[in-house]
Amino acid sequence: MMLAFRSDLPLRKTAAGHFVQWLVMVLVFMAALAATVHAYTDGLLTHWNRSVVGTLTVQIPPPAAENATPAASTSDAVTAALGALKTHPAVATANLIPRGKVLELLEPWLGSGAAVSDLPLPALIDVQLRDNDASAAAAVGKALSAAVPTAIVDDHRVWLSRLTNLAEGVGVVALTLMAMISGALALTVIFATRASLAEFVQVIEVLHLVGAKDDYIAGQFARRALSQGIIGGLCGLMLYVPTLGVIAWLGSRVERGMLPDITLPLTLWLTLAALPFVAGLLAMATAHMTVRRTLRTMM
């Protein structure tokens, strides 16, 4: 119905008004991306945590001799290492990763072919610990180097904790970005509202003179800001959807294994759907407050 949008102020035509709409579009777009990155990093972290916690990888380097056959790596050292691991009380399982699997893991970096399969590769042993604690991992490492001095133990905990730091950092950045975006939106609405208040001083005076209360006038600005926020926000989402598509497509072209597939949670989609309305409400509340504050200084 037309009447629902009737306004006594010619707010529709103001340049400041259009500016708010554009800005909300950009801000919602950025907020959507930030939220997505945050959700993806979160998912990545959970994924790594689940697959990596409580495991060790043991590397047994191939014999240094240039002409040694690849088969030499499945040597006494591996047998000794497996023996030491399997008898250790903290170890649940210890399995040699077959050479074929190792080649497969390396394929993204090295490619495949005869030349690669001739490379002297380390033997890899996948170790599952009974409990996920640092002292158990250290004890296993110690027992292992006693049995096989050349063995190298990768405790995933170390790189995982660095990744956790990274992910948390991304989260903090995303949240900071959102806060700054909200602040920028509020400031823009304040300035845009002040500009149109100044532009319409005469009209507002007439409205007061015929008996309008501050709330009535503020309501007109607030409704306008609400619709600008929602429209701008929806435009921002419309910009976001194809952007996400492009990023997902680029991601899918990266060799599998480097970027695990993370299912983004429902809460992310709900948050994104709410963004235009949050922006609209924020703009509305800010406009209402700004108008009321300014009107108090008027006739």
Added chain:
Amino acid sequence: MALIRKKNAGFTGDTVQLDGVALRYDTGRDVFKALTLNLPQKSFYFLTGPSGAGKTSLLSLLYLAMRPAEGTLRLFGEDVTLASRTRLAELRRKLGVVFQDFRLLDHLSAFDNVALPLRVAGIGEAAVRRDVSELLKWVGLADLMDARPAILSGGQKQRVAIARAVVNRPSLILADEPTGNVDDKIAVRLIQLFVELHKLGSSVVVATHNESLTARFPFPRLHLENGTLSVLPPQVGAETG
């Protein structure tokens, strides 16, 4: 037209009470000092005086655009200096003002301009449509309801301004030169509108330079000159109507 709604049930004192009121612009000069004046309910006054005497200034005190620099102003018995912003808006809704410079909103049609006092008071659209079209017909602007002020003549604008002033059935009508841009025939018809409202119970103050009007209608005159206000008896009989 059934224009008067009961608005001040219980209030029986003077509609306007000025007590020792001084009016001063930011420029520092007093337009008048220590003005004392009571306008009883259901009264009709002309407000006369030379140009620059302060007629518009006095009216702007009464329609609450200005505050007294000194003294007290009571409207409907209420001290306006003590009223909150919300209360001031409520008091203004009991007033109908015709501004000397009309103060129509250029971006709104004649219809929407007249509808303004009803809409800010939250009156439903059905009632707004009925009252506004009736009134615009009465002032002879039925064909110009959708016209913007920019394309209206001075006299047509004035009639829109008058329609806007009376559409909310005000208890106090303040008209500043409401007939300055129309011929005497229309002027009489417009004053007649105020007289009708006066008969229905509104108090009316009409500032005017038009001697043929003050001569034609038998109402007392408030005469403002050199910062003093005197009440003169009706001028009726000086001219025939």
